[in-house]
Amino acid sequence: MSASLPIADTAHAGRSPWRDARVRFMRHRAAVASVFILALVALACVVGPMLLPNAYDSVDWNLMSAPPTRAGWHLFGTDELGRDLLVRTLIGGRISLAVGLLATLVSVTIGVVWGAVAGFAGGRVDSVMMRIVDMAYAVPYLLIAILVVTVFGRDILLVVAAIAAFSWLDMARVVRGQTLSIKSREFVEAARAIGVPTWRIIFQHVVPNLMGVVVIYTSIVVPGVILSESVLSFLGLGVQEPMTSWGVLIHDGAAVMGAAPWMILFPAAALSITLYCANFIGDGLRDALDPKDR
Amino acid sequence: MWAYVVRRLLVTIPTVLAVVTLCYVLLHLTPGGPFDAERKVSDAVLANLQAKYHLDLPLWKQYLYYLRDLLHGDLGASFRYADWSVNDLVARALPVSLAIGGTSMAVAAILGVALGITAALRQNSAVDIGVMLVANIGSVLPSFVLGPVLVLVFAIMLPLLPSGGWDDFAPRYMILPIALLTLINVSTIGRIMRGSLIEVLSSNFIRTARAKGLPMRVVVLRHALRPALLPVVSIIGPLAISSITSAIVTESWFSIPGLGKLIVNGASDRDYTLVLGLVVLVTVMAVLLNLLVDLAYAWLDPKIRY
Numbered sequence: 001m002s003a004s005l006p007i008a009d010t011a012h013a014g015r016s017p018w019r020d021a022r023v024r025f026m027r028h029r030a031a032v033a034s035v036f037i038l039a040l041v042a043l044a045c046v047v048g049p050m051l052l053p054n055a056y057d058s059v060d061w062n063l064m065s066a067p068p069t070r071a072g073w074h075l076f077g078t079d080e081l082g083r084d085l086l087v088r089t090l091i092g093g094r095i096s097l098a099v100g101l102l103a104t105l106v107s108v109t110i111g112v113v114w115g116a117v118a119g120f121a122g123g124r125v126d127s128v129m130m131r132i133v134d135m136a137y138a139v140p141y142l143l144i145a146i147l148v149v150t151v152f153g154r155d156i157l158l159v160v161a162a163i164a165a166f167s168w169l170d171m172a173r174v175v176r177g178q179t180l181s182i183k184s185r186e187f188v189e190a191a192r193a194i195g196v197p198t199w200r201i202i203f204q205h206v207v208p209n210l211m212g213v214v215v216i217y218t219s220i221v222v223p224g225v226i227l228s229e230s231v232l233s234f235l236g237l238g239v240q241e242p243m244t245s246w247g248v249l250i251h252d253g254a255a256v257m258g259a260a261p262w263m264i265l266f267p268a269a270a271l272s273i274t275l276y277c278a279n280f281i282g283d284g285l286r287d288a289l290d291p292k293d294r
Numbered sequence: 295m296w297a298y299v300v301r302r303l304l305v306t307i308p309t310v311l312a313v314v315t316l317c318y319v320l321l322h323l324t325p326g327g328p329f330d331a332e333r334k335v336s337d338a339v340l341a342n343l344q345a346k347y348h349l350d351l352p353l354w355k356q357y358l359y360y361l362r363d364l365l366h367g368d369l370g371a372s373f374r375y376a377d378w379s380v381n382d383l384v385a386r387a388l389p390v391s392l393a394i395g396g397t398s399m400a401v402a403a404i405l406g407v408a409l410g411i412t413a414a415l416r417q418n419s420a421v422d423i424g425v426m427l428v429a430n431i432g433s434v435l436p437s438f439v440l441g442p443v444l445v446l447v448f449a450i451m452l453p454l455l456p457s458g459g460w461d462d463f464a465p466r467y468m469i470l471p472i473a474l475l476t477l478i479n480v481s482t483i484g485r486i487m488r489g490s491l492i493e494v495l496s497s498n499f500i501r502t503a504r505a506k507g508l509p510m511r512v513v514v515l516r517h518a519l520r521p522a523l524l525p526v527v528s529i530i531g532p533l534a535i536s537s538i539t540s541a542i543v544t545e546s547w548f549s550i551p552g553l554g555k556l557i558v559n560g561a562s563d564r565d566y567t568l569v570l571g572l573v574v575l576v577t578v579m580a581v582l583l584n585l586l587v588d589l590a591y592a593w594l595d596p597k598i599r600y
Binding site: 131134135138139140142143144146147148149150151152153227228230231234235236237247250251253254257258261264268271272275 | 305308309312313316317320321323435436437438439441442445446450535538539542543546547557558560561562564565566569570572573576577580581584
């Protein structure tokens with residue numbers, strides 16, 4: 001025993017679980033590439049419209065329904081009103097991504113709080129809260145979103161709210177399950193023994209330990225939410241002209257795709273690439289963070 | 295078993311009630327009433343109209359009236375389509391949606407199970423990879439991209455089928471919408487069937503069956519199929535509910551006069567009663583479908599006894 005323990009010596013000191021996760025994530029080539037591509041798409045959407053000479057709602061009277069051309073920087077062509085499609089695709093991307101992020105933020109917050117409180121409280125509180133989740137599961141959420149639009153008119157913030165209101169259910173279930181297993185651990189018991197109030201145990205001791213599953217499930221929520229916004233916009237119930245989003249552009253492009261295929265091609269490609277990348281990143285995060293897969 | 299059915303129904307009723315209440319309250323948050331027209335009607339007429347639709351009563355009484363009508367299967371009058379009740383509109387649209395949705399669900403289930411079995415039996419072969427690649431198209435392309443692609447290929451490049459429209463259940467107009475909805479669901483079913491059959495085939499009772507010398511066909515059909523179908527059955531409910539989204543997209547893309555088109559039109563016309571009625575109707579159908587799926591599950595799985 002007195003012989004040195006080599007394992008203890010070879011400085012494994014810096015290996016936090018998050019560093020482990022990062023190393024595993026880096027091994028997932030497609031996920032890493034997806035992060036770069038997605039960052040590029042986001043950057044283009046944010047910065048692009050400022051650098052390009054055209055505005056998303058300005059009309060080029062000389063070039064209407066023009067295929068992609070270098071003249072006037074219409075690299076993606078123009079729509080039937082002569083508006084530049086490159087800038088419109090980027091602006092539409094801003095809307096789609098912003099809606100995606102905002103709705104995800106709201107839904108993840110609700111889901112984590114709901115699940116953690118239900119799991120930690122247990123008993124009757126838990127069963128009532130989870131029954132509510134069960135009930136919400138049965139509701140076709142797009143219909144509620146449509147109803148909200150019917151009642152309040154078309155308003156992008158409402159669209160976000162409606163989407164978020166029904167996308168936190170999975171998160172709540174998973175978080176509750178994890179909370180159940182965490183709440184019987186020693187550090188929670190210790191916190192309770194020294195008199196930490198319940199809400200602080202939940203948010204300072206339980207929730208940080210849930211971050212693995214939260215990240216994994218967030219990566220599933222993001223593409224779903226972006227897709228929901230696009231569907232609503234495609235149906236003409238999302239953002240309003242002259243503002244646009246990928247769903248709107250795809251809808252408008254689809255109507256004339258026989259004559260002007262570029263009008264649907266670019267927005268559809270942008271959306272598909274984004275969804276693809278989001279899915280790959282989700283896969284990578286699952287490999288990196290899922291404790292079952294080690 | 296019956297106790298289970300009753301218990302499930304007891305959960306179902308509050309769900310439906312909660313949805314109805316939520317939607318009803320949402321609708322009544324809006325300012326203005328249905329008779330705030332630009333051309334003023336006389337006060338007496340207005341009073342009569344309001345009395346007819348119970349609008350002169352406090353909200354909770356109106357709500358109780360609505361519930362009573364709902365229990366009698368009366369969804370009220372449409373705001374936009376004068377002379378039409380929501381029931382009339384639904385009666386015309388429902389068969390159309392059921393024909394499209396039901397057929398595609400059945401085709402997707404049969405095709406998905408068949409593809410899943412094929413892929414599972416020839417695991418990692420070219421057939422497996424090919425089948426799964428084709429099946430995956432539906433799951434990576436959203437319905438509102440796949441729809442235009444189908445039209446582009448089968449209506450514009452190869453002018454075989456109409457690009458949209460409806461002619462009293464003429465099959466020509468039904469093929470593309472059904473194909474679209476099928477493509478979206480077949481991949482999920484196929485993948486789940488493949489995974490679950492592979493798992494079942496590696497279990498002990500299958501080894502026993504094969505050791506007895508049964509031919510593979512009998513092993514699969516008589517022993518492996520039933521347990522392998524369980525996950526497929528349990529996904530049908532959620533899949534049908536998520537298909538409501540793609541069904542709405544499909545109907546509005548192909549201009550099919552079904553429930554989805556009706557609800558989108560209702561939303562853009564802000565036809566409150568129509569949208570409310572449709573949301574209630576579809577929710578009830580979704581909840582009942584889930585119940586049916588759970589019962590089928592109980593019937594299929596010998597391990598579950600309620």
